[in-house]
Amino acid sequence: MSPSASDHLGRMRGEYRRASLRKTAGLVAAAGLLAVLMLLDLTTGPSGLPLTDVWTGLAAGPAGDDRMVATILWQLRMPQTVMGMLVGACLGLAGLQMQTILDNPLASPFTLGFSAAAGFGAALAIMFGGLLPVPGFLVVPAAAFAMTLVASALVYLLATLRGASPEILVLGGITVSFFFQSLQSLMQFLASPEVLQQIVFWLFGSLLKATWTSVQVTAALLLLCLPFVLHNAWALTVLKLGDANARSLGLTVDRVRRQTFLLVALLTAAAVSFVGTIGFVGLIAPHACRMIVGEDHRFALPLSAVMGAIILVGASVVGKIISPAAAIPVGIVTAIAGIPMLFAVIIHKGSRP
Amino acid sequence: MNDALILDDVSIRLGRQVILEGINARLAAGQIVGLVGPNGTGKSSLLGAITGMIPFKGEITFAGRGIDLRGVGYMPQHAAVRAQLSVLEVVLLGRHEGLGWRMDPGLLAAATDILADFGIAELAPRPIHTLSGGQQQLVLLAQRMLREPRLLLLDEATSALDLAHQMKVFDLLKAYVRRTGALVMIAIHDLNLAARHANSVLMLRRGGLAGSGRFGDVVTPSALRSVYGVEAEFVTGPTSGTVVLPVCAVA
Incomplete structure (x- = not known):
């Protein structure tokens, strides 16, 4: 080989x-930005905790001497911040996988009707959960989770019978979405005004619902899915x-699609069950990540998870800064901020050769 | 080198429609086989059946065994790739089964060597979706070659290439066959490319096999008349070899 060729x-x-x-x-920088935003999220809230107090409160731990700071930080804000990170990561991961298996840049974790199903499950539990001998704070997330899995099982069944092509998945998803949307509307129609208010608040998607229990459950589900998701990195x-x-490279395309679909269902269910449906994160995070890596x-995959977390924690900070007394639910912030981002994505796509 | 691709009474149906019936052939390894025939006679279907991706009746074996796609380099007809991946990343995916979390330096070296062999080293960092159809075709072919398959099946792999790159690709394929003793089967419309580069041809007609063997024995004026419905002149030059000149459609 000549020297120039080897050069x-x-x-x-x-x-x-x-x-x-x-x-x-890029991944490390994004993780750094996420850490900064999480710290910022801990400093914002109705009672305004300065950064120095946050530092000392964090250093002192949950049993710190300043009881007020410890309670605000460790019992109220920290679960919300960590939950924001976890939910954002779940939605970011689910969104990228969904866009990849459907080969569609406008797909999101909710494209296949999971949010409608979760909403119906939650509405059902809010209306009738009181009749069950189960603690109230568990009924709603459990029902939302279960109903998301029912929706995914329906689409999965269709994909098993007719092949897991993007067209079949999307058609099945749209059908399931309309079905659960209608059931959700029926619940809202039948509900008393007080119950209706609760249902609507759940649908907003808010981190205020977060507790350490919900954080643990969501983290466990994310950790359960993560090895499988990362194992499929090359296949995706x-x-x-x-x-x-x-296919011609020997990849069993249908199997990869079905596996990924199940992971997306699980991650989405984990994300929405406790905090409600939060739109646009799962749509925007993958685009932001693709621009970088x-x-x-x-x-x-890791960057989309971090991006999702950045968007959600960022939305939480913005929501609390705009309205410190009653934090605007993150679901509303991400939806409003998501529209211009989506426009930017479409314009960026359109300008590409 | 006794490896051979054996097609034993192979039939392919699409629903109730017969695509191909009763195909028998024995294609020894260590050569380039041109798969020729008019549009719609089942060239792609036959390649699909050999890979096992299209159901068929009969038996197909290579080196005495059923065919596993993992050991085969198969390149279907070109469909544009829109992924946001660099050319080098795309070539590396040719060996996706063996890729780990960290990139193997040996594999990275092999992939860059192949790009250099194809004369497209300067494209390595370019996003694949910004390439022309012909450039993408070269990249995907390089990707299949990285698999170092004993059986390389190419469906119209040179259809979007200019003359120089067509030459280059066939030179590379010949060198590959010489080096590895592999069998390369390429579905191709350009009979002159087949005449010049293929060691033997398999000619399909509607529903079955029109003939197989050396180009001059299979592709004859009468075969072109009956299979393609075309009158053609055959000219043999001192350096060009046989050249097929289509004259007119059969009345």
């Missing part, structure tokens, strides 16, 4: 390594080459 090869390999380093740096990257190419899912 060229060395340059190519160097470029690849540098690109990988840049992606890792291959899927981005299109079905024909992926592209579609090598080794980098894209």
